[in-house]
Amino acid sequence: MAAAVTPCPPRRLARAQGAGAADWLAELPGLVERLLDRWELTAERVAEPGGRSSMTVLVRCADGERAALKLCAPGAPAALEEAALRRWDGHGAVRVLRGAPDEGALLLERLRGETSLRALPEAKAMLEAVSAARRLWVDPGAEHPFPTVALRTARSEPALLAAADEEAGPLVAEALRLREALVADAPEQLLLHGDFRQGAVLASDSGRAPWLAAGPEPVVGERAWDLARLVRDRLHDLAASPGAPAVTRRRVTRLADAVEVDAERLRGWALYRAVESGVGHLAAGRRAEGEMLLEFATWL
Structure with a gap:
């Protein structure tokens, strides 16, 4: 009751x-x-x-x-x-x-919603995140209801084009170019979390695993799409670190090696997703977050 x-x-x-x-x-x-x-x-x-x-x-x-x-x-x-x-x-x-x-x-x-992977030190959090993500990448099943990454990104194209002003124009153009090339030859079609990041993996007392993912925005596509969101995790800390562009590129390489995906595909999706999110933040009036995401995209 x-x-x-x-x-x-x-x-x-x-x-x-x-x-x-x-x-x-x-x-x-x-x-x-x-x-x-x-x-x-x-x-x-x-x-x-x-x-x-x-x-x-x-x-x-x-x-x-x-x-x-x-x-x-x-x-x-x-x-x-x-x-x-x-x-x-x-x-x-x-x-x-x-x-x-x-x-x-x-x-x-x-789950223990107050405790996510962000509570762990960075290196440990990334190891646990990769382990959690691997368990989610499964066949979506016959006649599944999930949109593909190609469809999901196509829906964002009008908003990106509308934001192609002098400031964001080159980044938007690069993001759309990369998107077209990446969806044209996707190497796999797996069920993805869609918004996979450290904050979406929560502590669990279930006994099945110490960390479980929550809050999916499911799509079907390649693993690099999910990892691309993880690349920019703890962005404020990343931006404050010395040599942030070099640190970012090393993170791309490490994540790609950890799950044996092509590092260039991961870099491309990381750039696209950062620009897409940055434009969205700017449109919603969250200028500081939007500008930081667009700056992150230049590091790639």
């Missing part, structure tokens, strides 16, 4: 924008209460700081099991996330206990 709580969206989520966001935020407390009642859950607290596209309520099931109720905002397809998590079936990733994807709701096993 639901506890007498009124879950409030975390601050970052409360600033969510986009089609339907305001209506969804207004309806969110009622949706949470209905799900608590339907699935016989007791709410404990809302996980903070939370994400920009979902809210997670820490709950207990009727049998006392600790779980996490995740509510995805419009535009964050819960059905794809559920499909990927069920495909992995707990191998390297959090398990789904129940799902109502039409309502954007997933009931997940509870």
Whole structure:
């Protein structure tokens, strides 16, 4: 039975924008209460700081099991996330206990959300991240629902072209050139996490593995796509280090060698993804983050 709580969206989520966001935020407390009642859950607290596209309520099931109720905002397809998590079936990733994807709701096993790989020293974190990623790279299955990397990146092209001003123009042009070449001869088609980074790998008490991935944005493509996001992890620390460009290029080489992918393909996707994210941050008014991402792209 639901506890007498009124879950409030975390601050970052409360600033969510986009089609339907305001209506969804207004309806969110009622949706949470209905799900608590339907699935016989007791709410404990809302996980903070939370994400920009979902809210997670820490709950207990009727049998006392600790779980996490995740509510995805419009535009964050819960059905794809559920499909990927069920495909992995707990191998390297959090398990789904129940799902109502039409309502954007997933009931997940509870991980230690306050502890990610970012709590580890850099070298150890990267080793654990590579180990976690390897477990996720599986065949997506016949007639899978996941978009390909080619489709995912094609959707971003209009926004990139719109940002091709004098400042970002050369980087945007290079990113689009690399993207065209990379999708033309992709060496493999595996299920990928899609947003794989140290912060997406959380500590677990499940006994299956000490670290499990969460929050996928699943796509099908080559391993270098997932590693490309990992290349720029801890970007602020990287930017503050002496010789940041050289450190970045060494990181590309080490990651490529660790999983036997082509270093040039990894470099290309790292540049593309940095430019894509940088342009997105600039468009959202987060200028400092956007400029740092574009500067990172020049190091590659």
